[in-house]
Amino acid sequence: xxxxxxxxxxMRLSDYLPIxxxxxxxxxxxxxxxxxxxxxLVESDPKLDFDTLIDAIHQRENMLSxxxxxxxxxxxVRLNGVKRAAMAVGVVRDGLSDYDSLDKEPVYVVIMIIAxxxxxxxxxxxxxxxxxxxxxxxxxxxVINAKTPEDAHNVLCTDSS
Numbered sequence: 001x002x003x004x005x006x007x008x009x010x011m012r013l014s015d016y017l018p019i020x021x022x023x024x025x026x027x028x029x030x031x032x033x034x035x036x037x038x039x040x041l042v043e044s045d046p047k048l049d050f051d052t053l054i055d056a057i058h059q060r061e062n063m064l065s066x067x068x069x070x071x072x073x074x075x076x077v078r079l080n081g082v083k084r085a086a087m088a089v090g091v092v093r094d095g096l097s098d099y100d101s102l103d104k105e106p107v108y109v110v111i112m113i114i115a116x117x118x119x120x121x122x123x124x125x126x127x128x129x130x131x132x133x134x135x136x137x138x139x140x141x142x143v144i145n146a147k148t149p150e151d152a153h154n155v156l157c158t159d160s161s
Contacts, residue, residue, distance in 0.1 A: 073109070
């Protein structure tokens with residue numbers, strides 16, 4: 001009987017979230033924040049079209065807000081033309097009160113995830129890994145209170161294993 005060699009590969013957020021993709025947002029509205037974060041992704045991938053990305057993000061938000069509560073939002077899309085999954089993070093010191101979060105509270109951290117169309121597994125695993133980190137009160141608060149991109153990166157990308 002053949003032995004299955006399929007095993008779950010450890011996914012490291014640092015492989016998808018370079019420090020250059022983290023910013024302390026200047027935005028004070030949901031639309032401006034999403035735009036600022038989308039620009040981070042476009043700047044690092046010349047083949048990624050800003051209008052295509054932001055339109056897809058807005059379509060996703062129109063279906064259901066990605067403000068998951070507790071000060072967090074995880075806008076996410078799969079797009080044709082994207083070669084590799086990527087993430088970008090924006091920390092908003094004063095919060096975004098217009099995000100329409102599920103708990104109706106302001107959003108302080110926006111984690112945008114993009115993945116190639118058809119890469120469902122990677123997409124779902126990234127979402128799950130981010131959710132796993134953010135469900136920990138101490139880690140979530142550390143990201144919300146990050147003063148620099150480095151602080152946020154250290155919290156999100158430090159391997160806990």
